[in-house]
Amino acid sequence: MDINDIIIVTDFNPLIFWILALLGIPLLSFFTATFLKKNAPLWASTLLFANLLVAIYLAIEYWGTQGVTIRGDWFGIGDTRFTYSFFIDQLALIMLLVVNFIALLVHFFSIEYMRHDAQKARYFGLLGLFTFSMLGIVLFNDLLFIFIFWELVGLSSYLLIGFWFEKKSASLAANKAFIMNRIGDLGFLTGLMILYAQFQTFDLEGIKSLTILSSIEDGNWIAEYFKNGELVRNSLDGRWLSAAGIALFCGAVGKSAQFPLQVWLPDAMEGPTPVSALIHAATMVAAGVFMIARIFVILDAQALEVIAVVGAITAFMAAVAALSQFDIKKVLAYSTISQLGYMVLAMGVGAYTAGLFHLVTHAMFKAGLFLSAGTIIHQLHQLETEETRFDTQDMRVMGGLRKFMPFTFFCFLICALALAGIPGFTGFLSKDAILLDTAVWIDEKGGGFYFIEVLAFATVLLTAFYTFRMIFLVFTGTFRLPNLVDKSVTLKPLKDGNIFLKLPAVLLAIGSFSLVFGLSFKAEDTWFYQVIQNPIFLVPEPYAAFNLIDIPLEYFEFLHARVVTISIILALAGLVTAFLMYRPGARFATSFPEKREPIGFFRQISFYHWYQNALYEKVILKFILMMSRWLAWFDEKVLDGFVNMIAKLQVVIAHLVAWFDKNIVDGFVHLTTYTTGKVGQMTRSIQSGNVQGYIMAAMAFLILMLIWLLF
């Protein structure tokens, strides 16, 4: 098969205008907000609304179709073509809706949230830039373009985390986010290199088609195809096939905050809370999972194992960390990492649909949680005056907020129930599906993989616990702030937010009811499962993993009852434990406000997230900085010192030569002239002009001659 017959430039399709509109409108929003500044919130929100309409139109138009590709040439090198391609399939449509919907809500929410910020034009501009880049990832079906927009998403995330750049912690968090993402991107780039070496294209359709045609011979991964009529035969060691998948997955490890790069996400909470809702909960962090979905079929068994293990570890580690945080956004951040871990685990066990389903449900309820938390933070911020400053994100100042903010409480509660996996809410459906597929996969796989199941189920318990701990601490009991601030200050009354804050939260809360996806309590019965199906792996034997589809449905049925029962019991256990510990008046709830640093090994492990930050900052970063200083010293003193020494040596030699020249060479000349002079002087002294002297000398000479002759 000729590669140029796979990556063909498609005929003109009016769809391109809609795609360009989807990308262009947010970009326009970026430019208008950045350059016009005036009325930026209004413009940006209106434009985003228009974009959502485009997305809805496309969804109606293309729902249920096979997928449409639009491809064109970008540039060429030698006989290799670099193309771009858009792909509108069911997954892209769903992502377009989710991203645009949540982006619009966040814009709307931000109108109030950022009302008093002097730099809000910049803020809305950056939201536009982010939406543009995120939609790029969704729309392109070319790994190189996904990578390009991937990095641009990283840029907008960097700029938004560091939005309040006067805060040192914010700019440090922004750096951390960008660099951690970059580390993951090195893997992505390596994956691109491997695939390019083999297939000479980044087009996913091309890569997939050629992967089917490739084969494993004698442990070598052979790709044979025609290119411009000539046979190409590329061969790499078979391990590069697994390596390609794992390398690309590294990109997702960075972007979707997986172990070991997840440390940037809690810090990213330095950004404005709506940004956390949009970027660091619903969309950007999910881009990693989306990317795995795009390359899913070219992943081999080994890469999938790595993905599953990383996902399970991440889910568990982050859930543990969420147990003991004081900062409400930190709890949500760790919870996000943990849920992303579930999605990645799902991808790893081949549960493509379940993973994407969780991506969508999580996007809704987590954005809802973040926006509700944002409402609380925003309203608490209104209480701040010059004299009273407190941390508006700290749960220690909260408590009993249900009375003051009943609306927010209900929104938060609904989303929290979804997060905890309580039946009737979306999170239950999708998490259940992941747990079921994981259980099936592990039964098939056997061996040492049972720990994945243990971690996945343990996380259910932990999730329910930290979710309800948060609810009890924030919404029940008494409002703790008045006791913490100066008694002489009278605080303004705390109340619910206005329509700008309420509407997005309530819409997302509605989206967290499982009714949205169907009446059944089984994920397989939802409309999502009707439109998104598990694809078949394309990797050649013996590297291919088994497909979940190949496992008889009865087996799923058989396991389902067990998995559901266990997960509901665990979720309820978590809920009950949280109730016992943090209900109003319980021991932990009353002692909570005084808590400072957690005591005890396990609590510290949780609070400091397994000391991963400490390891990175105190060991690795320190080592790199030490190395860099040492190398700078080496460069200056040794390498340049060597150059300077040669220069000095040259000068010394020059002086020696000069001395030699002056004293020896020239000295010899001087000696000659001196001797000549001296001899001349001596002889001259004889020629004194004294005639008597001459006669004397002549006589003496004569006598000496006579003596010599005679004897």
Added chain:
Amino acid sequence: MIENLLTYIIFTPLVGALVVLLLPKSQSHLYRIVALVAMAVTLVLAIVAVTNFDTSVAGLTNSESQIQLTQKTEWFSIEMGDLGKFSVDYFVGVDGLNLSLLLLAAIVLFIGAISSWTVEHKKKGYFGLYLLLASSILGCFVALDFFLFYLFFEFMLLPMYFLIGIWGGPRREYAAIKFFLYTLVGSILILIVMIGLYNSVYDPFKTGVEAGIFEASVLPTEEMIIDVQQGVQNGAIDDADIVKSFNMISMADDANYLPYSILGRNSFGEIFGQSARWMAFLALLIGFAIKLPAFPFHTWLPDAHVEAPTPVSVVLAGILLKIGGYGIIRTAFSFFPDAAYHYSWLIGFFGLFSILYGAMNALAQKDLKKLIAYSSVSHMGFVLLGLAAMTVEGVTGAIYQMFSHGLISSMLFLIAGVIYDRTHDRGIENYGGLANQMPKYTVMVTIAFFASLGLPGFSGFIAELMVFIGAFKSYGVIGAIPYWMPIVATAGLVLGAGYYLWTLQRMFFGKFWVKDKAWKEHLTDLNLREYLMLVPLVVLILWFGIYPATLLDLIGNSVEGFTQLISESIQK
């Protein structure tokens, strides 16, 4: 007009220099205008050259017929009886290897002329030397006679030496002398090889004319040239008729080496028991690697950059370094592809090492200009890595990196100049929270930093991507460098993000703070002149990041020809 275009490009700045010299002191305000006009004309001519370049011409880099806009006239020749004839040509022309760099030079020199606007001290000398420098740089890029090339190459040192030594910072004399001597060492190595090459290479066309095979007026065909080459190989042509030549295009063809000459492909000449070709290759490589600069020959660079005035830094980083890369492509790799292949592992390794070493050093710097200087070392490492790969993608990436780095590093040094102009201090630690005071400047710095750390959308990304995929592909296609090299090299991207973001955070974010309170009033945002320099660069960097075809179409054929010649040569 078109026939003489390259000559006009070379000599326009020189004419400008003459005008500056002739203008009396009382008209000193005109010097900078003359310089600007001269560079603007040069830029226009360079653009005309690009538009007149035929991208459909195949690009075998050893065939004179595939060089465009050529001008070739005999400069001087000496009859040497039985030893044949010694001939030096005024031979200029462009192909895909140097056209992009010619354009780059014209752009950067023009921007440098704007940047020189504020020079007040000894203006006549400054602008005279600047224009002289411009001429020799442009000449160096288009000269295709090694003698002429070397002349331009050496002649650059003189104005550069004075520009750093007179208009530079506090340690200018040390820096100027170091720059001069260091580069001179490289030049000597190049000179030695040049002499060796002259002894080994003849010009087949002129030899044919001399031997009476054809008339000087005819246009030689491939067959006629091959006729002559065979005649020389089998001794049918008398030694006295052989015209020895410095023609760099002839040198790139093994058939143009005299039988039994020291550097001939099949004569197995040896020096100290080593293959003479390998030694010659190494000498050329080191000679140009000093200019590039690659580890461990880079230590002149930080000093020269730190001491040089802003426009000279811009020219130094923007163009001068590229002569190193260009020299390696045009001479070392073209003349001795077999030796290049033999040493490809080593070249790749030094490229890789430069990437990481430069980045690590940049991380430790406290002076903004030094940081940028070391980042140049890191980025030039990609040029070596891409060349060592010997694949189309790798070589394309190397050339693209030179072009892109020329634009980006110009911008970086202009940015360093902005702050230095205001406070005369470049210490990273002496500033904080500049974003509050100079928001527009901060935007420019952010753009430049992200462009330099290889963010997609900017030209640097395309270059680095090409180098990476070309280098990884290399082992499977041609077996030049191992798989791990590009993979390890990606670490340079993280370190790059590290030092740039750290600098941004320390200098621009946080609360406004400067070491000396008096600076605050000087720290005004960008002025019009600065916008005029920075905005076009931003536009170009974005343009070449989004539409790489603009440049790739120009260089594509030649790069393909170049790599094809290499792979043919190593299979011999």
